[in-house]
Amino acid sequence: MITTELVNVLFLVAVALIFARLFGYLFYRFKQPAVVGEIIAGIFLGGIVLFVFSGQQFTISNYIIYLPRFDFQSAGFILLAEIGILLLLFISGLETSLSKLKKTEKASSFVAIGGVLLPLILGALSGFLLGFTIQESIVIGLIITATSVGVTVRTLMDLHVLDTTAGATILGGAVIDDIIGIILLAFMISIGSLMDAVWIGVRIAIFFLIFLYLALKVIDKILDLGEKIHLPNAFLSFSLAILLVYAFFADKAGLSGIIGAFVAGILIGQNVRSSKIIKDVKTIGYGFFIPLFFVWIGSSLWGGAITDISTYTAIGILALVIITVSIISKIVGCGIGAKLAGMSSRESLQVGVGMIPRMELALIIVAAAISHDLLTGNSAHQILVTTILLTIITTLIAPFLIKATF
Amino acid sequence: MAKRNKLITDFYECTVNQLMDKRVWDLPIIVEKEDIHHVLSVLGARNHIWVVKDKESKELVGVITEHDVLSILAPKHFPSYVFGMPDVSSIQHGTAKIAEDVMASQIINCKPDDKIIDALMKMMKYKLRRLPVTEDKKLVGELTLHQLIRKYYGATQYHPMIEDEEG
Numbered sequence: 340m341i342t343t344e345l346v347n348v349l350f351l352v353a354v355a356l357i358f359a360r361l362f363g364y365l366f367y368r369f370k371q372p373a374v375v376g377e378i379i380a381g382i383f384l385g386g387i388v389l390f391v392f393s394g395q396q397f398t399i400s401n402y403i404i405y406l407p408r409f410d411f412q413s414a415g416f417i418l419l420a421e422i423g424i425l426l427l428l429f430i431s432g433l434e435t436s437l438s439k440l441k442k443t444e445k446a447s448s449f450v451a452i453g454g455v456l457l458p459l460i461l462g463a464l465s466g467f468l469l470g471f472t473i474q475e476s477i478v479i480g481l482i483i484t485a486t487s488v489g490v491t492v493r494t495l496m497d498l499h500v501l502d503t504t505a506g507a508t509i510l511g512g513a514v515i516d517d518i519i520g521i522i523l524l525a526f527m528i529s530i531g532s533l534m535d536a537v538w539i540g541v542r543i544a545i546f547f548l549i550f551l552y553l554a555l556k557v558i559d560k561i562l563d564l565g566e567k568i569h570l571p572n573a574f575l576s577f578s579l580a581i582l583l584v585y586a587f588f589a590d591k592a593g594l595s596g597i598i599g600a601f602v603a604g605i606l607i608g609q610n611v612r613s614s615k616i617i618k619d620v621k622t623i624g625y626g627f628f629i630p631l632f633f634v635w636i637g638s639s640l641w642g643g644a645i646t647d648i649s650t651y652t653a654i655g656i657l658a659l660v661i662i663t664v665s666i667i668s669k670i671v672g673c674g675i676g677a678k679l680a681g682m683s684s685r686e687s688l689q690v691g692v693g694m695i696p697r698m699e700l701a702l703i704i705v706a707a708a709i710s711h712d713l714l715t716g717n718s719a720h721q722i723l724v725t726t727i728l729l730t731i732i733t734t735l736i737a738p739f740l741i742k743a744t745f
Numbered sequence: 746m747a748k749r750n751k752l753i754t755d756f757y758e759c760t761v762n763q764l765m766d767k768r769v770w771d772l773p774i775i776v777e778k779e780d781i782h783h784v785l786s787v788l789g790a791r792n793h794i795w796v797v798k799d800k801e802s803k804e805l806v807g808v809i810t811e812h813d814v815l816s817i818l819a820p821k822h823f824p825s826y827v828f829g830m831p832d833v834s835s836i837q838h839g840t841a842k843i844a845e846d847v848m849a850s851q852i853i854n855c856k857p858d859d860k861i862i863d864a865l866m867k868m869m870k871y872k873l874r875r876l877p878v879t880e881d882k883k884l885v886g887e888l889t890l891h892q893l894i895r896k897y898y899g900a901t902q903y904h905p906m907i908e909d910e911e912g
Contacts, residue, residue, distance in 0.1 A: 374826060427828060434829025438850065489827035496821060502839030514830050604829075611851040612871075625824060699828065 348415035359630035381637020411638035423632030425600040426624035432604020446680035447511025453676025458483040458668040478708045483665035485520035486513040487698035494738045505686045509693035529593040546592035554606040658725040696737040757862035765886040777845040796848045805884045807848030817841040854879045
């Protein structure tokens with residue numbers, strides 16, 4: 340039996356999809372990334388749901404009208420959003436070519452490393468100074484490490500600077516720091532869930548040994564089977580099944596399902612037939628699950644529902660500090676990396692500025708940290724809101740800053 | 746009817762070596778560091794190019810088809826989300842400079858000893874019209890659907906399926 344709550348989720352999903360696309364298109368028209376529009380659609384819908392559809396009733400003459408109750412935080416909606424995250428990371432993995440990665444310029448690795456270390460350290464430090472626990476502070480540091488490839492590539496393309504040394508280095512750096520961010524997230528989650536470092540090491544080793552071995556031995560055969568079964572899209576179904584199994588076991592190994600999804604994506608991406616399914620996976624992901632994730636994260640802005648002024652002040656100060664730190668630490672960290680790799684001062688500045696935008700991974704990291712109880716209660720809400728503001732603001736101002744330096 | 750069936754079975758049983766185009770010097774081959782304009786000039790006349798590491802070793806590293814060039818010739822558009830490593834090679838943005846930037850590096854190949862039936866199945870499975878024939882990664886010839894059609898049709902017209910060693 341489908342419960343009322345689940346039926347309500349159906350309607351909520353429909354509204355979420357429509358608004359995500361509408362707001363996304365509006366932003367696209369104003370030459371801004373559609374993703375920002377989708378998050379703002381989430382904030383908008385989240386507000387409406389909270390203030391209008393959270394179980395109110397009112398009377399008109401003698402009739403009592405119950406407004407339906409909608410909730411973005413219901414289990415059904417969260418599940419869809421979580422699948423969105425998994426698909427996002429799976430696509431990321433599918434599109435990451437290890438051979439191309441090896442060919443990226445040395446400068447990109449320097450930039451990525453500088454651009455991870457400094458934000459991580461400075462972010463964690465500022466969190467700690469603002470009174471967060473060590474664990475929460477590390478999460479804050481991690482949130483500001485990963486540059487958004489999507490936002491940078493679009494900006495660089497609009498400015499026609501993709502073919503410059505700085506442009507190529509920024510793009511390579513953004514790709515590499517995403518991967519470093521995912522690996523650090525894996526460590527953070529496993530260390531957060533159990534403090535015994537040796538045991539974590541063993542579990543991670545077991546996960547990778549079994550699953551890389553499996554990948555080499557079995558994945559090809561399973562995919563072959565998917566191909567031999569002459570049913571429509573059997574190959575796609577098998578790939579998605581592999582993704583979910585990897586996510587499940589990665590979570591059981593204490594690594595978070597996200598890592599499993601990414602690893603599954605990379606492994607299947609090495610298979611010569613993967614090009615056939617990438618398009619289908621994107622259709623499923625981009626068309627349904629991934630917008631739901633962005634709407635859901637936007638709607639979580641209202642999650643705390645504490646309305647006294649001091650909370651807003653605290654969030655305001657935190658956001659101001661973290662956004663400033665995230666911008667400066669990227670410019671300095673990546674700039675130093677670029678300089679060490681032998682680029683000119685001007686190019687180093689361009690690279691540093693180009694690495695400012697944060698988007699997908701920052702949101703994924705904060706969502707994962709909350710679902711793994713690394714962030715709880717009031718500070719979880721504060722950090723979440725800060726992250727949402729961080730992604731929107733860095734994404735909107737970065738193009739202007741990049742334009743100014745090029 | 747029986748004869749026709751035997752013909753196709755014989756055709757399937759031939760080896761790639763017997764039917765492939767062995768005139769390697771005549772195949773469209775360029776090295777991976779070749780300028781993109783050379784790629785365009787060759788593709789103006791041919792449907793595909795085999796990309797090799799260098800002219801001496803003829804180690805096959807990629808293939809470029811018309812479709813690959815379409816993706817660098819047409820204006821770039823990214824979907825609303827971009828994850829992983831976006832493909833940014835484009836003539837408009839100056840990011841497609843050499844053959845390596847455009848080529849597909851995951852190659853489906855066949856070996857001289859493979860049977861024609863297996864080569865056909867591969868073409869079917871991967872939706873390809875041509876296969877490179879390689880021996881230890883070295884390009885030794887190509888097998889095109891075009892050739893296979895001609896050879897088979899020729900055989901139905903009482904021409905020998907396998908000609909004497911050609912030039």
